[in-house]
Amino acid sequence: MNPSIYANDTGLFVVKNCNFITQSFNKMKFEAITIKDIAKALGLSNSTVSRAIRDSYQISAETKQRVLSYAKEHNYRPNPIALSLKEKRSRSIGVLVSEIANSFFSQAIDGIESVAQEKGYNVIIAQSKEDILRENSSLDYLASRSVDGIILSVSSETEDFSHIQGLYDRGMHMVSFDRIVNFDKIHKVKTDNFQASYDATTHFIKNGYKEIACISNAPFLSISQERLEGYKSALKAHKIKIEDRLIQFCAHGGLIYKEVETAMNTLMRSKKKPNAILACSDKITTNIVRYCQQTKIAIPQEVALVGFSNLVLTDLLVPSLSIVMQPAYEMGRVAAELLIHNIENKNVVKQFENINMPAILHQRASSAKKDA
Amino acid sequence: MNPSIYANDTGLFVVKNCNFITQSFNKMKFEAITIKDIAKALGLSNSTVSRAIRDSYQISAETKQRVLSYAKEHNYRPNPIALSLKEKRSRSIGVLVSEIANSFFSQAIDGIESVAQEKGYNVIIAQSKEDILRENSSLDYLASRSVDGIILSVSSETEDFSHIQGLYDRGMHMVSFDRIVNFDKIHKVKTDNFQASYDATTHFIKNGYKEIACISNAPFLSISQERLEGYKSALKAHKIKIEDRLIQFCAHGGLIYKEVETAMNTLMRSKKKPNAILACSDKITTNIVRYCQQTKIAIPQEVALVGFSNLVLTDLLVPSLSIVMQPAYEMGRVAAELLIHNIENKNVVKQFENINMPAILHQRASSAKKDA
DNA sequence: TTGTATGCGTTATCAT
DNA sequence: ATGATAACGCATACAA
Numbered sequence A, B: 001m002n003p004s005i006y007a008n009d010t011g012l013f014v015v016k017n018c019n020f021i022t023q024s025f026n027k028m029k030f031e032a033i034t035i036k037d038i039a040k041a042l043g044l045s046n047s048t049v050s051r052a053i054r055d056s057y058q059i060s061a062e063t064k065q066r067v068l069s070y071a072k073e074h075n076y077r078p079n080p081i082a083l084s085l086k087e088k089r090s091r092s093i094g095v096l097v098s099e100i101a102n103s104f105f106s107q108a109i110d111g112i113e114s115v116a117q118e119k120g121y122n123v124i125i126a127q128s129k130e131d132i133l134r135e136n137s138s139l140d141y142l143a144s145r146s147v148d149g150i151i152l153s154v155s156s157e158t159e160d161f162s163h164i165q166g167l168y169d170r171g172m173h174m175v176s177f178d179r180i181v182n183f184d185k186i187h188k189v190k191t192d193n194f195q196a197s198y199d200a201t202t203h204f205i206k207n208g209y210k211e212i213a214c215i216s217n218a219p220f221l222s223i224s225q226e227r228l229e230g231y232k233s234a235l236k237a238h239k240i241k242i243e244d245r246l247i248q249f250c251a252h253g254g255l256i257y258k259e260v261e262t263a264m265n266t267l268m269r270s271k272k273k274p275n276a277i278l279a280c281s282d283k284i285t286t287n288i289v290r291y292c293q294q295t296k297i298a299i300p301q302e303v304a305l306v307g308f309s310n311l312v313l314t315d316l317l318v319p320s321l322s323i324v325m326q327p328a329y330e331m332g333r334v335a336a337e338l339l340i341h342n343i344e345n346k347n348v349v350k351q352f353e354n355i356n357m358p359a360i361l362h363q364r365a366s367s368a369k370k371d372a
Numbered sequence C: 001t002t003g004t005a006t007g008c009g010t011t012a013t014c015a016t
Numbered sequence D: 001a002t003g004a005t006a007a008c009g010c011a012t013a014c015a016a
Helices: A019-028 A035-042 A046-053 A061-073 A080-087 A103-119 A132-143 A162-169 A193-206 A222-237 A257-268 A282-295 A328-344 B019-028 B035-042 B046-053 B061-073 B080-087 B103-119 B132-143 B162-169 B193-206 B222-237 B257-268 B282-295 B328-344
Strands: A004-007 A013-016 A092-097 A122-127 A149-152 A173-177 A187-191 A212-216 A247-249 A276-279 A304-308 A322-325 A354-357 A360-362 B004-007 B013-016 B092-097 B122-127 B149-152 B173-177 B187-191 B212-216 B247-249 B276-279 B304-308 B322-325 B354-357 B360-362
Touching (some): A035 A046, A080 B080, A092 A103, A092 A132, A103 A328, A103 B122, A122 B103, A149 A328, A173 A328, A187 A222, A187 A328, A193 A304, A193 A322, A212 A282, A247 A257, A257 A282, A282 A304, B035 B046, B092 B103, B092 B132, B092 B328, B103 B328, B132 B149, B162 B173, B187 B193, B187 B222, B193 B222, B193 B276, B193 B304, B193 B322, B212 B257, B257 B282, B282 B304, B328 B354
Parallel strands (some): A092 A149, A149 A173, A187 A354, B092 B149, B187 B354, B212 B276, B276 B304
Antiparallel strands (some): A004 A013, A322 A360, B004 B013, B322 B360
């Protein structure tokens, strides 16, 4: 048994037949202590130790003390996986979003994690990257008994909810979030998009704007529809005609600059240019700013802008930009609280919640028209 | 046993002693199918079914077929928790960062998740919120055998690494990330902060600036020290005197506006004002922009600015702002690949990697001095 | 080719 | 007050 050291195909060194190394590894891979170990060391049975640790009344004070101090000394931690197997619950929740590196979602995950941490749950994250196939496989993966519940925001490709229906049928606890699932039997937590959009549009009208355009996300998304409705209702309420030429869509939510450029060209090169624009996603908002910088269109002198955005910098971007900010962190907290409440109270009658949270309209004084 | 429905303290309705409801719930909580169920249904033993599913060569084609089709029909999924218990590995990795809702970290998590997904691992996230106590308890929590390895970026309060040393001693696989642990026996993935800072400072010098200030993060953080060294070295290489009065620190990395305000006041109200500033974190960068907007200091006419930032909007912010961007997504991928490689190749000799990844300096032409 | 038995770490149900 | 045993779902060494 000569020690042999050679490079494996990853270029790292591998060691075989080498007592020195092997021993050092055996030492290093500290086998975490279990109840059995404690029992053996103290000459007790497994069950006694288990009960002592769980502070059962059946155990004598002396034994309890012995077990506890030994456990503490050896840094005993119950194995959560064994517990999960026994209790048929993992104390972890899955979060599926389209994109983690998106301010809105990362703020929401922040909120979810905060609640989960308070209640002793793990948070397992997955992203669909706006891909329906990846969304479905991630859901399957999470659902195969490794999470107790799922918080999800569907991808922009998701028009068919049968997969989610399937999960519901198998008894998975779920909360739909932001981009809502068009399916009755699921809890929903979302921004009051209608009201937010209504308020933003009204803000324009009150400041004297009447040629108000709206650039929206993919038309079949719940958020798009609600925001468009809010815009239209505000116009209607103020007896301003709704004109289709002033409504533009970006199929990918403005992710691609070209989309926004096309929409803006259509609007700004027409004879009756709008003097105000409502931008219905953060990518659309910032790409409009980019467009205006490039084409030297002055905001708000030539065109005023109110945009949905959760990017922390937007308020610095253009002094006259008013922002509709979704309460992402709070939405995350509410979704997590709702989900965990459901997980832990299985006897609760399932009346599915539909929670609408108000967005915050950060009005910048200068977004008002000078002559208004 | 009268059915009774009453509101619990959460305001939701609870049902007790009600057969109707109980039955409907029993139906709803679809008990996922196990190997045992399949065995019973097909009159086989557990092990035969197990082997058939794992496509063992020992099983006859016919039996295999029977098992597989039954499994598929009933949507059998192996229970990952039982597997974890058996194999003593959970196929999940923990990620501990100070703050999820931070562009750099959320981009990094994006990278980590991408690799994990490819390799069949779960990603469990936790945040320290820059709190050393929360950092330690999160580490304990993750480490108590529920993850196979941990990727961590320490909090700005972490000066003592004994907790991490303890984890190492217990055999936990770890990769230290971005904010590096000052501890030998751990893999490290970080930005080449020295070079980035050196290049940014050189950019100033080449454009004719000589009064270059540096506003840095908490002084004992590895990233702060390296960035400061790069700044100093660049000055030295160009025979510019290093002046302490031009070096300012923000203990909380500019998180609090006041910190940056104080630093900027000190710099800009002195007799020998700097004409260029290197901002060593994204919060510092944007708060300097905010400060300049408020005090009407023109960038770059009065003071030029180069800042570290991973915020997607920074390029829109000030047309003359040059950005040092860390390759967050790639760093996440590398960290995850390194970690998973380590988890899966336990015999590899532990030569701890120290990976330095180059930052990207986005130079904006207009950040050059007009007269240079 | 298939079946039986054991163990992973824990708790619950019996015993004693 | 304590101990023995079974069970959670799976994989595998050993038997047949």
